[in-house]
Amino acid sequence: MTKRVAILISGGGSNMVTLVDSMVGDHPARPVLVASNDPNAGGLAKAAERGIPTAAVDHKPFGKDRAAFEAELLKHIEAAEPDILCLAGFMRILTPDFIARFEGRMLNIHPSLLPKYKGLHTHARALEAGDSEAGCSVHEVTAELDDGPILGQARVPILDGDDPDTLAQRVLRQEHLLYPQVLRRFASGNRDILHLT
Ligand code: GRF
Numbered sequence: 001m002t003k004r005v006a007i008l009i010s011g012g013g014s015n016m017v018t019l020v021d022s023m024v025g026d027h028p029a030r031p032v033l034v035a036s037n038d039p040n041a042g043g044l045a046k047a048a049e050r051g052i053p054t055a056a057v058d059h060k061p062f063g064k065d066r067a068a069f070e071a072e073l074l075k076h077i078e079a080a081e082p083d084i085l086c087l088a089g090f091m092r093i094l095t096p097d098f099i100a101r102f103e104g105r106m107l108n109i110h111p112s113l114l115p116k117y118k119g120l121h122t123h124a125r126a127l128e129a130g131d132s133e134a135g136c137s138v139h140e141v142t143a144e145l146d147d148g149p150i151l152g153q154a155r156v157p158i159l160d161g162d163d164p165d166t167l168a169q170r171v172l173r174q175e176h177l178l179y180p181q182v183l184r185r186f187a188s189g190n191r192d193i194l195h196l197t
Pocket of ligand 1: 009010011012013014015016088089090109110111172175
């Protein structure tokens, strides 16, 4: 049975595009929705160009009421009946209630070698720490931020002269390779960790 995949984004959606473009041919899944908490997210247009249904629920009018924002977002998600939810540059922290609905079938890409540097500013923190390598991780989403079981990782060297932007670009290229491969495995029932580099 082909798995139905909904993707949540907040920005340009480069990871979303690599996921959508990978779900062709004998891939065990198909994209059914791309949704965003920002109606102006650049990724929405890219999804529409690819014929994927889109939805946007602006989180700002809801202020600190995450549950109310999520209730509105869930209307679109549940209408799409996804088997798998992929967070791809989705920058809102989800409530434990929301996560519980999709536990075991929700993935996220994070731009660090988890468990190192959970949260934000991962590249600046790796540089400040004097690390020799950085990378990205795909993990299952659980109630603890950036803490769920890791399904894949890719490493990149930190080079002399790197700043957070140059490092972010190098890591993003690996994100675009890692996430589609992990999704394909996950949709086939394979939860073993994939190490790309
Ligand atoms: C990526 O680096 C992702 O790891 C992080 O946000 C960035 C989003 O990029 N969470 P995009 O929107 O997929 O281009």
